[in-house]
Amino acid sequence: MAAALPDLLYALAGGGLIGLAAGLLRLATGQIAGISGIVREGLRGPERGWQLAFVAGMLIAGTFAAVRFGDRLSAGLERTSLPGLLVAGLLVGLGTGLGNGCTSGHGICGLARFSKRSAVAVATFMVAAMVTVYLRKLGGWL
């Protein structure tokens, strides 16, 4: 296994923070912390104030990380070329728009409220992503 024990403890603690953020937003405002939906509604409205605030909170966290750790926390981002990032972004945008959610909206909020749609979405995108990585390895492109 390619992860040391401290890594897994950080993963558990970070996951707890993500769950706390999603639960807090749900309890306080009734909303779902799904990032793709938040970005879409933040851009399109009609009501967009809280979505923009949520994104601003994430950017503050990102600024802190950039100042404190440089680009260390995004290791691996440099492996994808700009055209690759364009294709990846387009597919992620189209897919989360059509499927109504991503790893946060379906993977955390949807599963936390036992949504059948989210369970199907999570199983589908996990398998699709694992197969894609496997094909990339076969093609020598990983």
Add this chain to the structure above:
Amino acid sequence: MKVLTALFAGLLFGLGLLVSGMSSPDKVIGFLNVTGAWDPSLAVVMGGALMVATPLFAVANRRGTAWSGEAICAPRQQVIDRKLVGGAMLFGIGWAIAGLCPGPALVNLIARPVPVATFLTAMVVGLLLSRRD
């Protein structure tokens, strides 16, 4: 108040992604690479998030209304259709190309502005194309 809560929740969410290691495409691809040196971290992150979120969602559901007085919104869609499965498939493929999904992309924007802005611009185009209603 709603805006302040959302700002705080966004900050917590972003910190969670950074602490967990999920802002790194290497960690994400390491999890998706099931036939290689598999890294279970992403599953641990989801497990940790669900352990905290599930009881909080249950409390919200039982209350029926949020602290703000608004209803706990339930997505209207209930059916499992081709749009859901096809969309999830496209998302999975895109996710596996760069190891980036929307949350980590936002959190990495400041550290690596050029590649992440490229990804996010294409993502927004995709989001808007998928919903022209």
